[in-house]
Amino acid sequence: MSHSSAIAKRVRTTESPAVRWLLTAIALGFMALFLVLPLAAVFVEALKAGWSAYWDALKEPDALAAIRLTLITAAIAVPLNLVFGVAAAWCIAKFEFKGKAFLTTLIDLPFSVSPVVAGLIYVLVFGAQGWLGPWLAEHDIKIVFAVPGIVLATVFVTFPFIARELIPLMQAQGSDEEQAAQVLGATGWQTFWRVTLPNIKWGLIYGVILCNARAMGEFGAVSVVSGHIRGQTNTMPLHVEILYNEYQGQAAFAVASLLALLAIVTLVIKTAVEWQHEREMKATAELPPERPAS
């Protein structure tokens, strides 16, 4: 075998340069058209009238109220789903019981149901004409067209994110370590805090990031239950829509840019988390397995 024939063989194992360039160009072009361009458009449109106009659009009381409501909603929905998600994943991954497949399907339900339908469910149950409507009205409890409804709808829509992230991870890890902890005398809590939680740490952080992003960005379900009361029940995505419908393009894009910024920050955090995780893995990579000569 001569040197040149070895090289010729290696070249044949991959596609020709033209094909490689074409595929790369298609991928990059697609990304530019559908991801980079819209994102750039948001910021360009938002800043079209200058920084002061941008700033005014954000300072406007209704915009501030929308930002506040979005933050409150996420602050309630994410911790709730954190607890639910960990509990559900723990159940499904570590125990065998009847109806496990059903529970798994149920967790996925919010993914498969249209957000509008999710919102309608709450209107049907808690609305004035809904099942519990009269009782709620009697006791002066407002759920639909108020903050509780928005939180409920958001919790529903973002429910699967953390559980879905954790189930495969916990299933792969098995329950040997938990059993080992129990044999060594650890209580249930100690086992959870010292063994289970550290093992799922990265998956959990990742799930929380995704859950938070969706909680802040949810439109459909929230739109149905919100009632669009300006300054009261408008979240950021709803506020953007209202502004846009009122031909306040610049203001709409200014608020939208905040959401886009959130998405970017989320991605940065996610990348940082993954990078940190990888670094930790690398730190535990191969070291000489032998006793050092002394």
Added chain:
Amino acid sequence: MQITSAQKHFFWLFFCVLCETFASSASGIQGIENMSIEIRHVTKHFGSFRALNDVSLDIASGELVALLGPSGCGKTTLLRIIAGLESADAGSILFSGADTTDVHVRERQVGFVFQHYALFRHMTVAENVAFGLRVKPRRERPSDAQIKAKVHELLSLVQLDWLADRYPSQLSGGQRQRIALARALAVQPKVLLLDEPFGALDAKVRKELRRWLRRLHDELHVTSIFVTHDQEEALEVADRVVVMNKGHIEQVGTPQEVWEQPASPFVYGFLGDVNLFKGRASGGQLQVGDWQIAAPEHADALDAEAMAFVRPSDLAVAPYVAGAPGLAARLDRALLVGPMARLELTPREHPGQILEAHLPSDEFRRLGVKEGDTVSVSPRKARVFLETADDPAAMI
């Protein structure tokens, strides 16, 4: 995972270091309190599968017992029930006479070494070993300094103190195994339970660790039970071997007893290679074709279906002489690797059967036969079992 010469070295040095450890140790691993175990009529089902069927067994204090059997025989289930990781459907487990059936696993004071070690992957080796001490209730928990000293002592015991700051993923299989053992010993267990302790290791490390475990046990004298499917391992390491099959105990005895006097066809077949001859037993004789095997223990059998078990090393091979007693067979293959010659033979009368015979290589050379020749085989020693309702031959 390689055993280096340095590591080999320390296996041999192990005793000296161990003695030193004990001499210098104040907190004292030798303070392990001992415990006998009684297993009373334990039954366990998984769905419709019967994993254990009325199993009873006594284990004396300080004994090292092997639960031996094929996969699915219930040995691991039994071990997990003793540990409290599973609960029995019926029956009870007594530790030193006290019923522990309803005692929670964390109160049982057992050390359990998992098949795949189950080391805490996010903790260093030292943190792993310290875990059992750190989770103790505050009033029982030793001080940080005491824990540190204890961890160091245990890591020295398993000869891995230099790995204290590593993570489990950085260790070889054999090292993980020993760390898992150190972690289990940290809480001064009264019983040590090991699930396939050498199952995930390669043959060489396995052998070294086997010897190591035996020595460790001789020093610590903690009542220990280990599960294995490897008969060689069980026979080499254990004081007593419990042979299990299909959820019940086939035989309990010292390694020598179970090897020399297998109680059932299953034990015979499971503990090493065996040749099987089927025939009919009558008046203390087993008739196999035109060939007879003495079976004095079945003197009162009357034309009963029976089988003779003959170990390959108990099968005598001689050059064929027409008319002489013995079974004529063709020598198909002779493996001459090592000190024993392993022969594969096909009986002339039963071409479907393959017989195995082992004899010293020198002796085989003296016979002067080669592959393809016809030889005469006869058993020097045989064990005859009458056939029972369920076909024992199928179990082998």
